[in-house]
Amino acid sequence: MSLRSTVSAALLALCLSPGAQAAQAAQAARQPATVRLDYTHSGNALDEHYAVERVLIEPLPWPGDLSQRFDDTNRGNNRVEVADAKTGDLLYSRDFSTVFGEWKTTEEANKVSRGFHESVRFPKFDKPVRVRILKRDERNGFSVAWSIEVDADGQDVVRKQAPALAQPIPIVVNGPSPQKVDLLILGDGYTQADMQKFEADARRLSAHLFAVSPFKERARDFNVWAMAVPTRESGISRPSTGVHHASALGTRYDIFGSERYVLTLDNRALRDIAQYAPYEFIEILVNNDTYGGGGIFGQFSTAAAGNEWAEYLFVHEFGHHFAGLADEYYTSPVAYQSSGARMEPWEPNVTALRDPARLKWKQHVQAGTPLPTPWPKADYESASRAYQKRRAALRATNRPESEMSALFREDLARTRELFAPARYRTAIGAFEGANYEASGYYRPAMQCIMFDRSEQFCPVCRDGISEIIDLYARPAK
Structure with a gap:
């Protein structure tokens, strides 16, 4: 068994019975490695460019179900496709959105160009592959924006990395990663003295997630891990109030000029930390009391763990990240500019209602x-x-x-x-x-939770969430 497989099996061994441990170890040995392509996505409101940074093999094996390699949910502004470099046969696909895609709709994008670090992850195949990044076009379909050949066995591929800055804590483990949705809760703004608080926050907020339908009914289809790199000061940066704190993740308030919007713009740091735990989805808890959060479909979500509304924030923002749910509110100020166009949104819970008969x-x-x-x-x-x-x-x-x-x-x-x-x-x-x-x-x-600070998702949002759970998990028996 490879070192990567040994590490992954050891994590689950903390929580599984001896028989289940043996089954997990055998399955981990069959899983391929995880390949990550890091690249730069730059441009402005009118133009976009891509440039490869590096290809690396992550420390843990692929966490996903190899029988669920293709995404047919039609979510997100982007799609990654991995194809056989020689034959063109499609091997893997996933839909996602990006921070760049959100920034592109702000006023700043009309004035300057900026670059954002991004990553796509996929299982290692025993042949060179062509990785294509697609984006939605004016027909609301996907067209190729960038394409690059990747040989995961090539000499330039990074295969050994620095030791982990933190170790994952198993919060809920229901089975082997390929059979479950793996949620990783990262902490930011927690000092070494705050580590017990972080674990308590992760347990409290993940427990609330599984008290809300449809996560409640599908709780056994999830594994939850938690991990935090200690900071020197408690809390994260909030530039609008003159507060600046250093952290490994670089999470902060005031993203795109919105005082309540919390993201990290340091994707490389995020991925380098997260790669030491099995994950498909990430929620970052920030050790702050000030109301705030954010969520990008297929990337990560954030929530202020110390706020009175932390449970709502955790679930609402995870709805964005996990299922690509749109915000249903419209009276709060946001950084985005209206395009004036009313194309039918890809999000499952909003519509332009062009044809009521086909709602x-x-x-x-x-x-x-x-x-x-x-x-x-x-x-x-x-x-x-x-x-x-x-x-x-x-x-x-x-x-x-x-x-x-x-x-x-x-x-x-x-x-x-x-x-x-x-x-x-x-x-x-x-x-x-x-x-x-x-x-x-x-x-x-x-x-609905996506409209205001209600406690429940509407039936349409529940359907949208369930569809993503089905993409990643084999239903628990």
């Missing part, structure tokens, strides 16, 4: 429900404008976070009171206002 979630719509579906939109928007002014004032005057949390509770209670008597309160339909736009886009339900 993508029509199976959930009961006969007699009008499309578009009436709701107290004008009253909601009036109340939301007043709420947003108060929210901005609290941030501008740097008021205690407890006051912001109280405002959130008040806003949620007001929304519930407003929606309670609405005729289609519990219906699935097409409610105008979604995807950061007041008009032209529609959401499936009046309320």
Whole structure:
């Protein structure tokens, strides 16, 4: 058995019975290595360029199910395809989105060019392959943006790396990685003295995730790992308030000028740390009390673990990262600019409603429900404008976070009171206002975790999540 297989088997051995350990070790020995292609994605609002940085073999074997090599969910702004370099036969594919893709829609992208580090991972094949990065075109289909031949046995491939900066902690292990969805929870802004707090945060928030449907019903299809590289100071950077902290992951607030948007722009550091645990999805917990988070489909999500709304943030942002769910709210300020176009979104939970008879979630719509579906939109928007002014004032005057949390509770209670008597309160339909736009886009339900700080996903979002679980996990028996 290879060293990579031994390491992976040892992690699971911490949690499995002797018989299960033997089965896991045998399966790990059959798994191919994990190949990672690191590259630079640069450009501006009008132009894009790609350049290879390096190819490496990660320390652990491929965590995925080799019988589920092709992605047919049609999510994301991008797709990676791995094909036989000689025959062109498709060997592997996955859909994803990028930080560059989000930045490209900001005002800054109209003025300057920037470069972003990105990675794609795939199982090692016993032949040279052609890796293609595709992006959505004006027809909403995928077309090739970049193509490069990769020989994972070539001399330039990195095969040995520095020791891990942290060791993974098994939070929940339900079986061998190829049969499960592997979620890795990374910590940032946790000092060595905060490590017990990090593990408690990871256990608390992952437990909440599996209390929310459909994760609740599919909990046995997941493994959860946790890992954090200690920092010298507690908390992450928040530049808008003059707070700057160094960390291995480089996670920070104020991404794209949005005070609540939390991401890391250091993809190489993220991947170099994460590669020492089995993973397909990553959520980063930041050791801060200030409300904030973010999520990029197929990349990672973030949540402020110390905030009163941490459970909501963890689940909402994971919805973006895991299933490519769109934000259904539209009254909060965002960094993105409207294109004015109303192309049908690829996200499963929003629509431009060009043809109501072909609504993508029509199976959930009961006969007699009008499309578009009436709701107290004008009253909601009036109340939301007043709420947003108060929210901005609290941030501008740097008021205690407890006051912001109280405002959130008040806003949620007001929304519930407003929606309670609405005729289609519990219906699935097409409610105008979604995807950061007041008009032209529609959401499936009046309320959902993707719309406000509610506790549950609507049936359409649950379907979207279940489809991704099915792509990565063999249903538990």
